[in-house]
Amino acid sequence: MLRFNNQWRFDSPGAIEPGVVGDFLNLINRISGQGSRKAILEHFKSAFAAAAGVPYHSSSDASWAASDLERAMNEAAANAPLFIDALYSACEQLQQHAPDMALPDAARINRILTDRGAGYHIDSAEPCCNTDAHPNKIIDPTIDLHPCRCFPRDGLQVGQSIAAGTIQQARIPEPLLL
Numbered sequence: 001m002l003r004f005n006n007q008w009r010f011d012s013p014g015a016i017e018p019g020v021v022g023d024f025l026n027l028i029n030r031i032s033g034q035g036s037r038k039a040i041l042e043h044f045k046s047a048f049a050a051a052a053g054v055p056y057h058s059s060s061d062a063s064w065a066a067s068d069l070e071r072a073m074n075e076a077a078a079n080a081p082l083f084i085d086a087l088y089s090a091c092e093q094l095q096q097h098a099p100d101m102a103l104p105d106a107a108r109i110n111r112i113l114t115d116r117g118a119g120y121h122i123d124s125a126e127p128c129c130n131t132d133a134h135p136n137k138i139i140d141p142t143i144d145l146h147p148c149r150c151f152p153r154d155g156l157q158v159g160q161s162i163a164a165g166t167i168q169q170a171r172i173p174e175p176l177l178l
Contacts (some may be wrong), residue, residue, distance in 0.1 A: 001092075002085040002122065012079035017118040021073050024087050024112065027104050028069070031094070034101050040094070041065035047090035051076035051083055080120055084109070088122060 005013075032040040042058060042065050049056040052075035059065035076083045091103045106122040113120055 001089050002081070004081045004085075008079065008081045012082075014080055014119075016077045016080040016083045017116045019116045020083070020112060020118055021070075021077050023116065024083075025070060025073060027087070027108075027112075029066075031091075031101070031103060035098065038062040038065050041069050043094060044087070044090050045069040045072050047086040047093075048072040048076045048083075051079065051086035080118065084113070084118075084120055084122065 028041070028044050031044075034040075038059070038061065041062060045059070045065060045068055046056045048069065049072045052072055054072065054075055056072075057068075059068050073083075076086055087104075088106070088109060094101055095103055110121045112118075113122075
């Protein structure tokens with residue numbers, strides 16, 4: 001399970017970027033070719049249903065499981081961190097039960113998130129904002145997570161943004177003298 005601001009379980013910081021749902025679904029379809037397709041789809045469907053806060057019901061066959069999974073993923077997509085956590089955690093659980101199964105690692109998931117401009121990545125088992133896509137949702141990748149402002153990457157732009165009042169100047173504490 002990924003660690004992130006617990007309030008995001010109740011108040012979504014935003015939806016996942018378009019295209020991530022389809023890319024994650026493609027990964028799941030590749031995974032499902034390594035065993036019982038229906039059982040694997042049901043496993044992921046359960047994770048995404050929980051992320052969406054909707055009840056999980058077993059499907060009658062693999063075809064229904066696939067369409068129900070896609071529906072659960074689309075509902076879970078309204079909350080990006082929970083959506084990412086659903087895939088990551090479901091993969092971790094599968095790895096424990098089937099150690100020989102090939103599963104996407106955090107680097108593969110991060111490539112999808114980066115390619116789609118999702119504004120999140122998995123770092124030390126924590127989803128962290130890494131782009132300007134969600135300016136008020138950058139989080140400190142330490143254990144003590146908190147929202148903060150996103151600073152532009154261009155140093156010249158930083159000065160202009162401070163002057164315009166669109167970002168706050170960083171306060172750097174005085175060094176402690178011993």
